[in-house]
Amino acid sequence: MGQSDYAPQEYGLGAVLNPQPDDVSAHKAVEHRIARTFRTERRIAEHLDSLDLPESSVITDTVYGFGVLAATDRPKVFVIPSDPDFTELLNDPVANGIKYLLAVPPIGRGASDALNLRYPTLYDTGAEVATLELEIPNDGDGQPDWRLYRVNEPA
Structure with missing residues (x-):
């Protein structure tokens, strides 16, 4: 748990359990960055939940999208590979009837994302x-x- 390469989320708990707000070292900055992991995904879920979308109206892959799915109050809004x-x-x-495509860059693990x-060219141009x-x-x-x-309306 003490090495960020082997247990990144656990390593980040140092920022939560021992915050040391006056510590501006690179070590503490890494802990804080890790502790913030999935905060963005929670905000995405909150935003999409607030849109009051119908079921099966947002497509995303779970390669990275699992964090959004775990945070949503409305999982049936999402269409996922399973x-x-x-x-x-x-x-x-x-x-x-899909309203939205939730995309990640096609690099790293994102290269295997179904979208x-x-x-x-989805991430760059909307394809x-x-x-x-x-x-x-x-x-x-x-x-x-x-x-x-946002999925384009039919012509």
Whole structure:
């Protein structure tokens, strides 16, 4: 637990259990960054919960999205890879009533994210299926910045 490489979340507990607010060392800064992990995902969940969306209206992968799913009060709003209709809804979000795509950068673990595999330019451009609505910088350690895309209305 004392080494950030082997137990990053546990290591970050040092910032919670022994805050030392006057300590500005690099060691304490790392502890604080780790302790903030998943705070951004909780804020995303709160935002999406506040929109009062219908069931199955936000698609995300659980590669990184598990933190958002764990924090939401409305898990049925989300479509995730374990849902039997995930592929069908992802392949044609416009026709299937999907309102939002919650995306991470296609780098690192994000390269295996189903949204990035289906729409390689989603994170950068919306892949011509969606329009950027919100960019969410992440303040957690080792967590990606998020982009929330609103699915384009049918023509």
